[in-house]
Amino acid sequence: MAQLKCPICGGQVSVEDDALPGELVEHECGAQLEVFKKNETLSLRLAEEVGEDWGE
Amino acid sequence: MAQLKCPICGGQVSVEDDALPGELVEHECGAQLEVFKKNETLSLRLAEEVGEDWGE
Amino acid sequence: MIVVKAGGRVIKQARDKVLESIGRLGEKVILVHGGGDQVTEVSKRMGVEPTFVTSPNGIRSRYTSMEELEVYVMVMGMLNKFMTAYLIKAGKRAFGMTGVDGPTLLAERKKKIVIIDERGKKRIIDGGYTGKVVQVRTESITSILEGVDVVVMSPIAVDKEEGLPLNVDGDQAAFSIASALKAESLVLLTDVEGVLMEGKVVSHLDVSQASELSSKIGPGMNRKLMMAAESVKAGVKRVTISSGLVNDPVAEAINGRGTVIE
């Protein structure tokens, strides 16, 4: 488990070592976070709002 | 060898049994003949004039 | 002016019949064609595997990767040019195009979607290259139709922001073009005889009957009915859903075969 910092509240977030870019993690502060890779290391950022309508 | 009839002079033309449709045979009468298949049997007809320019 | 939509299965089983039927018409025609099965065949031959994704609430659906988009554009273009050439042989002035050209069909795609991946994790991925038509610009079609008899249209739209072609649903393309042009008639040629209720073809529906019925029947046909109702509201005089596998299918449809929504 990698210990990362929540970009919103600054608290600690546990993320699996083999997490993939785009993976979503909900932090206890309520923030919806997205895993991304920066210089080959995992990082977290606030997830973009993505609609979930699967119309069509 | 199949013995076929020249459609021009009526003379005999020898054609190999495994001749393919489109194969060209020049008969001694001067006719340029083309092998074709009619009801699964080989036949001969006068070959169409086909240009041989390979331009381009 | 008539808009005819011929689905991929109709094109596969009865292409020449449809084209000859169009060749006999005196009016100007826009023929929107499908070709999904043909796209799948070529994808297989090229070793492009179909991709499926699962939404957070468990809905599994087809995903159009960039590679599949390329195959889609290739196959649609091929079907288009062979049909256009066939119509030209039949004596028609025919012109093949797509919604990219002009541009004519502007579409948007979902840039990002949330899926549940193979490991059960929620993940944001690229949204695939399927688009929804958001605008029809009729200038190019209109000016081309002044000089030709038939426009053959492939269901490909353009994403203006990204500068990419997008795969759009053939029915949606046909309905939006017919609506934008307020066509007299939109004929949908399918591999069934029309809208079926208790095994019989419903011969006539008004707009509200079509909307109502759309919630009660199977997928595929329900969307056609919904879009048919909307197009009639948007100014299309008459929508006919009819078989593309019979002789002279367009004339049959115009003469009332199948289901008429008006």
Next chain:
Amino acid sequence: MIVVKAGGRVIKQARDKVLESIGRLGEKVILVHGGGDQVTEVSKRMGVEPTFVTSPNGIRSRYTSMEELEVYVMVMGMLNKFMTAYLIKAGKRAFGMTGVDGPTLLAERKKKIVIIDERGKKRIIDGGYTGKVVQVRTESITSILEGVDVVVMSPIAVDKEEGLPLNVDGDQAAFSIASALKAESLVLLTDVEGVLMEGKVVSHLDVSQASELSSKIGPGMNRKLMMAAESVKAGVKRVTISSGLVNDPVAEAINGRGTVIE
């Protein structure tokens, strides 16, 4: 109005540069594109083997089977739509088409050819699906260009009698379109700097010099020179053969880079 021809190798190595260069022009442009290498790649992936035939006097040449024609039309259409979409993103009103559409490029193919087959026998076979442009009908291009900035043209013509698309040489398509429209300028973007003599680019040739030189230089370039001379005689003001791999290649060509025939 400028006709630009960009060969397949230029499209492959520097597509975006060429498109951005066209995007910067104020004039109307007809862009004729190649794509031979891309056709070969897709053929390989689909398991379509290239066919070669030998003429009675021993000349071996490439043969376009129906299967290869289909791949050719598919790949050209794909390149066309992606380029058209890219130009639209760049703010141009762009329209992609082929010579089938309208119809615009009428071609003839050799219906039958005589070959020496594997068994050494002279045989008549179907002539393959490569065509020679015999007529250009400019109406469609002209009317489309009234409403758009760029027409992207794939080198596909139609055989009216047979109702089939045909593979035509991109250079020939560009030269015949430029001649029919009496274009001010025809720019041929290739992967070399121009016509080379003793390792140096020849900067200027008149019509008779171009014809003369065409018999003295390598294949590919000799045909370009011959056609260039003919187009200038037919009313094209200036033909430029220049590199498509540099920055802003169309502006460079217009400003005199490469070889100018006029």
